[in-house]
Amino acid sequence: MGTYYDNSIVPDHLKRKFDVYDRIKKLSIDMGSFDADVADLKGAGIAGIVFHESGLVFLSGQGGGPGQMYDDPARIKEGADAAEEIADSMIKRLHWGLTCGGEGGDLNDVISLVTALGLVGEIAGAAGVDIHFLDVGGGFPAAYKGVVTPPLSAYMDEIDAGLAGLELRRDCVTMCEPGRAMVASGCSLVVQVLLRKEDQIYINDGVHGSLSEMVTGPLRMPVRLIRLDGDPSDRYADFAVAGPTCDSVDMLPFPFRLPEDIREGDWLEIGQLGAYGSALRTQFNGFYPDTFVTLRDEPFIDSPSRARSSGA
Numbered sequence: 067m068g069t070y071y072d073n074s075i076v077p078d079h080l081k082r083k084f085d086v087y088d089r090i091k092k093l094s095i096d097m098g099s100f101d102a103d104v105a106d107l108k109g110a111g112i113a114g115i116v117f118h119e120s121g122l123v124f125l126s127g128q129g130g131g132p133g134q135m136y137d138d139p140a141r142i143k144e145g146a147d148a149a150e151e152i153a154d155s156m157i158k159r160l161h162w163g164l165t166c167g168g169e170g171g172d173l174n175d176v177i178s179l180v181t182a183l184g185l186v187g188e189i190a191g192a193a194g195v196d197i198h199f200l201d202v203g204g205g206f207p208a209a210y211k212g213v214v215t216p217p218l219s220a221y222m223d224e225i226d227a228g229l230a231g232l233e234l235r236r237d238c239v240t241m242c243e244p245g246r247a248m249v250a251s252g253c254s255l256v257v258q259v260l261l262r263k264e265d266q267i268y269i270n271d272g273v274h275g276s277l278s279e280m281v282t283g284p285l286r287m288p289v290r291l292i293r294l295d296g297d298p299s300d301r302y303a304d305f306a307v308a309g310p311t312c313d314s315v316d317m318l319p320f321p322f323r324l325p326e327d328i329r330e331g332d333w334l335e336i337g338q339l340g341a342y343g344s345a346l347r348t349q350f351n352g353f354y355p356d357t358f359v360t361l362r363d364e365p366f367i368d369s370p371s372r373a374r375s376s377g378a
């Protein structure tokens with residue numbers, strides 16, 4: 067589909083199956099022209115475009131549009147129009163930013179992601195105030211199964227580029243609030259297999275306990291079997307996983323790939339739990355996972371390039 071996208075690190079099953087320009091045509095988005103949109107980028111409202119070797123493209127810049135969302139129908143329509151105008155103009159800028167080098171890439175090569183640090187500058191300018199502390203928040207990535215995790219440096223590059231596009235006071239303090247990225251690999255959940263019925267296992271924690279992010283994310287954490295007496299089979303099979311609460315919702319949305327001879331009494335390490343596993347657990351039906359042990363151990367997955375080998 068895209069010159070680089072086809073050979074990118076995105077796994078085949080996650081690749082987009084449509085041509086981005088067909089979508090743009092269907093949505094009747096006016097992409098402007100080379101002369102109007104590329105010849106002079108001055109005043110185009112672009113704070114920064116960073117093309118990272120992972121294939122990630124960050125675009126920041128100021129938005130636009132006539133007005134804010136509000137609760138009467140006319141203002142809601144106005145707000146929706148404004149959001150559409152911002153989205154359309156971001157797509158147009160990204161298209162010209164990608165194609166003007168003439169190296170063959172285009173919007174079909176973009177994996178993700180558009181950010182809008184430039185909006186901060188626009189708001190500060192409109193409000194006529196200097197920013198003393200700028201907090202870019204959290205949302206930095208951690209590695210899970212089935213997703214492409216860009217390196218943290220790609221996010222830092224984007225933040226630097228976005229900040230360079232703002233007119234900040236020299237003493238402005240920039241802060242961020244990383245959560246998941248810092249601690250996801252710092253906490254594993256260890257559960258025990260209570261029962262096996264053919265290709266289904268029952269474990270002593272579940273979606274009402276530490277594993278709700280498997281549903282809400284939906285995040286796929288890595289899993290490995292720990293058997294204390296003997297070696298498990300080296301042949302693997304998929305197992306549906308049920309929690310302990312007897313509630314029909316207490317089923318994990320993905321099967322675990324585990325040694326085919328998994329049995330009652332085996333233990334599983336579920337990695338990348340971070341802090342949200344324990345913070346989001348409930349006491350539903352009386353089950354409340356609450357035992358914490360501190361270990362000096364290598365993380366289950368440190369970064370995508372240092373993933374420990376596992377059957378999961």
Ligand SMILES: Cc1ncc(COP(=O)(O)O)c(C=O)c1O
Binds near residue numbers: 205
């Ligand atoms: C105010 C605030 N900042 C930062 C974070 C961390 O977010 P993340 O784990 O996505 O980096 C959270 C998470 O709940 C939050 O509530």
